[in-house]
Amino acid sequence: MNIRYACAPDHVATMGTDELRSRFLVEDLFVDGEVNFVFSHIDRVLVGGGVPTTEPLVIPTPEELHTDSLLARRELGIINIGEEAEVSVDGETYTLPTTGCLYVGRGSGEVTLSAPGRFYLYSAPAHTAYPTTLVRPEDGNVRELGDQLTSNRRTLHQYIHENGVKSCQIVMGFTELHPGSMWNTMPAHTHDRRMEAYLYFRVPEDARVVHLMGEPSETRHLIVSNEQAILSPSWSIHSGVGTSAYAFVWAMAGENQAFDDMDHRPITELR
Numbered sequence: 001m002n003i004r005y006a007c008a009p010d011h012v013a014t015m016g017t018d019e020l021r022s023r024f025l026v027e028d029l030f031v032d033g034e035v036n037f038v039f040s041h042i043d044r045v046l047v048g049g050g051v052p053t054t055e056p057l058v059i060p061t062p063e064e065l066h067t068d069s070l071l072a073r074r075e076l077g078i079i080n081i082g083e084e085a086e087v088s089v090d091g092e093t094y095t096l097p098t099t100g101c102l103y104v105g106r107g108s109g110e111v112t113l114s115a116p117g118r119f120y121l122y123s124a125p126a127h128t129a130y131p132t133t134l135v136r137p138e139d140g141n142v143r144e145l146g147d148q149l150t151s152n153r154r155t156l157h158q159y160i161h162e163n164g165v166k167s168c169q170i171v172m173g174f175t176e177l178h179p180g181s182m183w184n185t186m187p188a189h190t191h192d193r194r195m196e197a198y199l200y201f202r203v204p205e206d207a208r209v210v211h212l213m214g215e216p217s218e219t220r221h222l223i224v225s226n227e228q229a230i231l232s233p234s235w236s237i238h239s240g241v242g243t244s245a246y247a248f249v250w251a252m253a254g255e256n257q258a259f260d261d262m263d264h265r266p267i268t269e270l271r
């Protein structure tokens with residue numbers, strides 16, 4: 001399994017393009033017929049992608065976890081970025097529409113992914129078991145954000161969160177940009193109490209997202225293509241502008257789950 005270690009802000013400030021990409025950008029999660037994970041030492045999260053084709057895929061247990069099953073001491077959020085498809089957990093089957101979400105609680109056993117889904121996986125350590133729960137897109141909490149005049153009109157869907165599906169650490173959902181809007185999360189923010197990962201999807205093949213990261217006074221950028229993820233330490237902004245509209249799954253883990261517990265970073269202070 002690919003492992004990413006945590007980095008200090010002053011180290012990040014010295015990095016060139018290749019090192020920044022190798023530390024924070026996850027490029028090859030979605031491969032036909034495979035489940036792939038990256039293990040981040042930032043809050044010990046796993047980000048993964050599963051693309052079943054001819055056969056259903058059982059999510060494997062990476063040997064680095066030293067447990068008999070993936071969820072022995074973890075919880076898992078799954079969002080289907082492909083076509084409607086089934087996921088089964090210990091033999092119980094759930095149908096995930098496009099952008100539907102399944103929370104899988106600690107202690108669950110075998111998790112199987114079926115075609116034609118494309119499944120984004122985000123897992124964090126868990127101290128107790130909450131029920132495995134399906135959330136259809138229409139059942140998430142919707143927030144309308146931004147303005148067409150500032151090119152950041154977007155709809156945010158909260159699935160696993162304080163007032164929705166219960167979890168130990170995971171807070172998860174997705175945001176879709178409206179046509180003609182390109183900016184996400186600007187003004188940018190940080191949240192000292194949680195890391196966050198973004199998975200960009202619905203990025204057209206000939207488009208890219210310029211993702212901004214780093215301390216607000218020392219920003220760096222990563223050029224991101226479709227179905228690539230970014231790992232964002234708690235001290236780093238995480239904001240992007242696309243060359244076209246796109247969507248992204250956001251997922252957080254850490255010490256609190258208050259979505260609005262973020263420190264906004266004024267645009268005029270960014271460097």
Ligand SMILES: O=C(O)C(=O)C[C@H](O)C(=O)CO
Pocket residue numbers: 145154156174175184185186191196238250259262
């Ligand atoms: O569009 C946005 O703004 C977001 O989706 C923001 C993320 O959800 C986030 O960064 C939460 O902390």
Ligand SMILES: [Zn+2]
Pocket residue numbers: 189190191196238262
């Ligand atoms: Zn955030």
